[in-house]
Amino acid sequence: MFEDIIKLIKNKYNSENYISLHEPVFRGNEKKYLEECIDSTYVSSVGSFVDKFENLMNDITQTNRTTAVVNGTAALQAGLRLVGVKKNDEVITQALTFVATANAIAYNNAHPIFLDIDLDTMGLSPDAVSDFLEEFGEIREDGCYNKSSGRKISACMPMHTFGFPVHLDELVKVCDLWKIPIVEDAAESLGSEYKGKPTGSYGEVGAFSFNGNKIVTAGAGGAITTNNIKIGERAKFLTTTAKEPGTIEFIHNELGYNFRMPNINAALACAQLEQLPVFLDNKRSLAKDYELFFREKGIKFRTETNNTKANYWLMCVELENKSDYDYFLKHTNDSKVMTRPVWELMFKLPMYNNCQRDSQKNALFLKERIINIPSGVR
Ligand SMILES: *Cc1c(COP(=O)(O)O)cnc(C)c1O
Numbered sequence: 001m002f003e004d005i006i007k008l009i010k011n012k013y014n015s016e017n018y019i020s021l022h023e024p025v026f027r028g029n030e031k032k033y034l035e036e037c038i039d040s041t042y043v044s045s046v047g048s049f050v051d052k053f054e055n056l057m058n059d060i061t062q063t064n065r066t067t068a069v070v071n072g073t074a075a076l077q078a079g080l081r082l083v084g085v086k087k088n089d090e091v092i093t094q095a096l097t098f099v100a101t102a103n104a105i106a107y108n109n110a111h112p113i114f115l116d117i118d119l120d121t122m123g124l125s126p127d128a129v130s131d132f133l134e135e136f137g138e139i140r141e142d143g144c145y146n147k148s149s150g151r152k153i154s155a156c157m158p159m160h161t162f163g164f165p166v167h168l169d170e171l172v173k174v175c176d177l178w179k180i181p182i183v184e185d186a187a188e189s190l191g192s193e194y195k196g197k198p199t200g201s202y203g204e205v206g207a208f209s210f211n212g213n214k215i216v217t218a219g220a221g222g223a224i225t226t227n228n229i230k231i232g233e234r235a236k237f238l239t240t241t242a243k244e245p246g247t248i249e250f251i252h253n254e255l256g257y258n259f260r261m262p263n264i265n266a267a268l269a270c271a272q273l274e275q276l277p278v279f280l281d282n283k284r285s286l287a288k289d290y291e292l293f294f295r296e297k298g299i300k301f302r303t304e305t306n307n308t309k310a311n312y313w314l315m316c317v318e319l320e321n322k323s324d325y326d327y328f329l330k331h332t333n334d335s336k337v338m339t340r341p342v343w344e345l346m347f348k349l350p351m352y353n354n355c356q357r358d359s360q361k362n363a364l365f366l367k368e369r370i371i372n373i374p375s376g377v378r
Pocket residue numbers: 071072073074097098100101159185187188208209210211221222
């Protein structure tokens with residue numbers, strides 16, 4: 001049975017070479033824009049491609065103040081600070097995620113609280129957040145506090161796992177009720193939609209990544225999105241060293257970051273963003289083929305949930321049986337078809353094993369079953 005899977009994937013990618021999970025594809029204006037950028041000499045921290053990139057992202061995410069930054073982790077780190085996360089605060093997130101999500105919280109000297117995911121979305125569960133806050137939450141004048149630690153819970157950061165949106169309406173409702181701002185980790189979900197609106201536009205702030213393995217790449221890059229003009233302007237200010245505007249003097253009245261996306265990276269990103277609709281279609285058709293194939297084999301292939309459109313960044317199968325799971329991983333990788341287990345749960349990492357968490361029933365269940373399969377644009 002697993003022989004057929006390897007054959008299918010090699011056919012789909014028309015290749016006998018090593019097939020990775022996700023590779024960048026450059027079929028648009030990449031070389032043209034890079035050449036233009038070099039000819040202009042504006043390869044560094046400002047330039048017209050940065051502006052163009054921010055405008056393209058406003059359109060794609062239906063938000064009105066994008067700030068281009070150096071990578072997705074920086075977007076998350078600054079995003080948390082922008083909604084008011086301070087030293088010793090707490091931030092609710094999920095344990096099934098890439099380490100950058102939790103690290104961004106720690107970089108703000110805040111503490112993650114790991115709450116469970118939903119089985120259908122693989123992302124932060126609104127019910128788990130509600131249950132936790134019913135038990136431990138307390139609303140005070142300046143926000144929500146955790147009765148068990150005495151600390152302020154100053155943000156909630158869901159992650160749209162592999163591009164499948166979390167239940168955003170329900171999550172927004174719970175977080176509004178408890179006065180907790182949402183920072184969406186949309187690093188994996190550029191182009192995904194929930195009820196017809198892009199991910200990254202529901203929270204106070206959204207954060208995107210343009211790393212080489214994401215659906216669209218800038219080499220390295222990130223973006224902070226928001227509909228709140230004040231937050232948007234502050235995002236630009238803080239990520240460009242917090243230099244006071246309107247003077248030729250170098251005056252900095254607070255601690256800013258050098259998180260700027262270089263113009264040369266923005267040039268690459270612009271050419272890639274122009275192809276996003278094509279990439280989305282291409283991946284969607286691969287997902288359709290996988291779906292039909294795996295259904296016949298009786299293997300569960302992850303498809304988008306009701307009311308959502310996934311970008312199918314990384315596609316995955318769910319294997320019930322431990323020996324099938326082990327065999328699938330080994331056999332595919334031995335046959336030059338890359339497959340990969342999902343990330344280790346955050347509370348199992350030494351930096352985060354003392355953090356508060358709930359039962360993690362669903363995260364533990366899926367950690368042992370989900371395997372990513374090649375998902376790149378063909
Ligand atoms: C890729 C990714 C990031 C970080 O993005 P970088 O651009 O690599 O810093 C953050 N969170 C998640 C969930 C990611 O997948």
